Amino acid sequence: MITTANIKNGVNVDQLVETIEHVQAQPELAKFKFRAKNNWINGGHCVSSIKSFYGVGAEDTSRQETFTMECSHPNVLLGEDEAATPPEVLLHSLGSCLTGAMVYHAAANGATIESASSSLEGGCDLHGFLGLDPEVRMGFDGITFKLKVKSDASVEQLENFAKFSPVFDMITNPTPISIEIVKD
Amino acid sequence: MITTANIKNGVNVDQLVETIEHVQAQPELAKFKFRAKNNWINGGHCVSSIKSFYGVGAEDTSRQETFTMECSHPNVLLGEDEAATPPEVLLHSLGSCLTGAMVYHAAANGATIESASSSLEGGCDLHGFLGLDPEVRMGFDGITFKLKVKSDASVEQLENFAKFSPVFDMITNPTPISIEIVKD
Numbered sequence: 001m002i003t004t005a006n007i008k009n010g011v012n013v014d015q016l017v018e019t020i021e022h023v024q025a026q027p028e029l030a031k032f033k034f035r036a037k038n039n040w041i042n043g044g045h046c047v048s049s050i051k052s053f054y055g056v057g058a059e060d061t062s063r064q065e066t067f068t069m070e071c072s073h074p075n076v077l078l079g080e081d082e083a084a085t086p087p088e089v090l091l092h093s094l095g096s097c098l099t100g101a102m103v104y105h106a107a108a109n110g111a112t113i114e115s116a117s118s119s120l121e122g123g124c125d126l127h128g129f130l131g132l133d134p135e136v137r138m139g140f141d142g143i144t145f146k147l148k149v150k151s152d153a154s155v156e157q158l159e160n161f162a163k164f165s166p167v168f169d170m171i172t173n174p175t176p177i178s179i180e181i182v183k184d
Numbered sequence: 185m186i187t188t189a190n191i192k193n194g195v196n197v198d199q200l201v202e203t204i205e206h207v208q209a210q211p212e213l214a215k216f217k218f219r220a221k222n223n224w225i226n227g228g229h230c231v232s233s234i235k236s237f238y239g240v241g242a243e244d245t246s247r248q249e250t251f252t253m254e255c256s257h258p259n260v261l262l263g264e265d266e267a268a269t270p271p272e273v274l275l276h277s278l279g280s281c282l283t284g285a286m287v288y289h290a291a292a293n294g295a296t297i298e299s300a301s302s303s304l305e306g307g308c309d310l311h312g313f314l315g316l317d318p319e320v321r322m323g324f325d326g327i328t329f330k331l332k333v334k335s336d337a338s339v340e341q342l343e344n345f346a347k348f349s350p351v352f353d354m355i356t357n358p359t360p361i362s363i364e365i366v367k368d
Contacts, residue, residue: 010227015262020314030310034272034324038279040300043194046283048276050268056260063258067268071280074247076240078199078288084234084251086281086351088218092232093277094361095222096255097270099230101313101322104262115368116224126214129285129348130204138285139354140218143361150368158365164313167270168361170323175355177278177327181342184299184334 011107022056029057044073045082087140090171091120097167098145105161111153118147143171195291206240213241228257229266271324274355275304281351282329289345295337302331327355 006013023030033054039047051066052059071086073079084092095118106113122140127133149158162168190197207214217238224230235250236243255270257263268276279302290297306324311317333342346352 010225010229012262019262019310020316023310023314023316027311030314030316031307032310033305033307034269034275035303035305036272036275036279038276038283038302038304040283040287040297041194044284044288045194046280048279050272050276053258053272060258060260062260063265065265067272069253069268069273069276071277071284073284074237074244076244076246078196078203081247081249084253085218086277086284086349087354088220088234088237088251089253089273089277089280090351090354091218091220092222092234092253093255093270093273095220095232096230096273098363099222099224100228100255100257100270103224104228105315113224118222119219120222121217121219123215123217124350126203126207126216127211128353129350130207130214131289131348132204132207132214137353137357138348139350139352139357140359143359144364145361146364146366148366148368155365155367159363162363162365164315164322165270166308166313166323167274168323169312169321170271170274171354171359172361173321173323174358175324175327177329177352177356179282179343179346180328180330181339181346182330182332183339184332 008107008110009103009113011104013107016104016108031055044077044079046071087122087124091122091143094143094167094171095120095145097165098162099147101165101168102158102162105164106151106153106158109161111157112151114150116147116149118145120145192291192294193287193297195288197291200288200292215239228261228263230255271306271308275306275327278327278351278355279304279329281349282346283331285349286342286346289348290335290337290342293345295341296335298334300331300333302329304329
C-alpha cells in the first residue's frame with residue numbers, strides 16, 4: 001500500500017495531529033524559547049543573527065543556517081536607509097504571523113487557503129519618540145491589517161484562525177520585557 | 185571657514201536638533217505612517233516587501249530600494265526552515281529598536297556609545313497557539329533583553345534612553361490591531 005502525506009495548505013496535517021498528541025501526552029514538549037543576537041553598527045543601523053532555539057524538550061540541532069537581518073532608518077530619520085526600520089520589520093513579523101496562524105488553523109479544520117496577500121500600516125507621532133510630549137506614545141497608535149484571501153472558509157472563521165497568531169497576541173496584549181544592561 | 189557636521193554615535197546631532205525644531209514649529213510634520221506588504225507562499229512561509237512610507241508632511245520619495253524579507257518555520261513547527269520565525273523576527277525588531285533609541289538619545293544628550301551588543305530571548309508554550317489551553321497565551325510570556333555597552337553614560341541613563349524605543353512601547357503596552365479580511 002502506498003501512503004501519501006496528508007498535506008493541506010502546505011501544512012502536513014498528520015504531523016500537526018501528531019504534534020498535538022505529543023503535547024497532550026507530555027506537556028513540557030510545548031515549551032519553546034526563541035532568541036536573537038543583535039549588534040550595533042552605527043547610528044540607527046543594527047544587524048541581528050538568529051539560529052538557536054529550544055523546543056520539544058531540547059536545544060534544537062536541526063537548523064543549519066544562521067539567519068541574518070538588518071534594521072536601519074531612512075534619511076529623514078537620520079539614517080542611511082540600508083534596511084527597513086524596526087517598526088516596519090514588526091509589521092513584516094505581524095503580517096507573516098497572522099497569515100501563518102490562519103493557514104495552520106485552516107489546515108487543522110479542513111479549510112483550504114488558495115492564496116493570501118495583505119497590507120499592513122501603522123501610524124505614529126514623533127512627539128513621543130523625541131520626548132516632546134509625554135502624552136504621545138512612542139509606538140504606533142494602531143495598526144491595520146488588510147488581508148485578501150481565496151478560501152472556502154468564511155471571513156469570520158478566517159479571522160478566528162488568524163487570531164491564534166503569537167505576534168498578534170504580543171502586540172495587542174502587554175508582554176513584559178526585562179532589560180539588563182551591563183557596561184563593557 | 186570650514187564647518188564639519190556634528191556627528192555623535194553616527195547620529196548627525198545638528199540634523200536631530202533641526203528635526204526637533206521643525207516638529208515644534210509644525211507639529212504635523214511628526215506624523216509618520218509605515219507599511220509592509222505580505223504575500224503567503226506556502227504553509228508558514230511568507231515574504232514581505234517594504235518601501236513606501238509617509239512622513240514629514242508627505243509621501244516619501246527618497247527611498248530607492250524595496251526591502252524584502254521572509255518568515256518561515258523550522259521542521260519541528262512543520263516548516264522547511266527557509267527563514268526565521270515571526271517571533272524571532274520580532275526579537276530582531278525589538279533589539280534593533282531598543283539599541284537605536286539608546287544611541288539617538290545618547291547622542292542628543294552628549295553621551296558616547298562606543299559599542300553595543302545584545303541577546304534577546306522569549307519563551308512560549310504551544311498549548312496557547314494550538315488552542316489546547318485557553319489560559320495559556322499564544323505569544324511570549326516574557327522577553328529578556330541583555331545589553332552589553334561601552335559608554336560614558338550610566339546604566340540608568342542608558343536604560344532610560346533605550347525605553348524611548350517605539351517597538352518596546354508596542355510590545356509592553358497594548359497596541360490595537362484592526363483586521364479586515366476580504367474574500368478574493
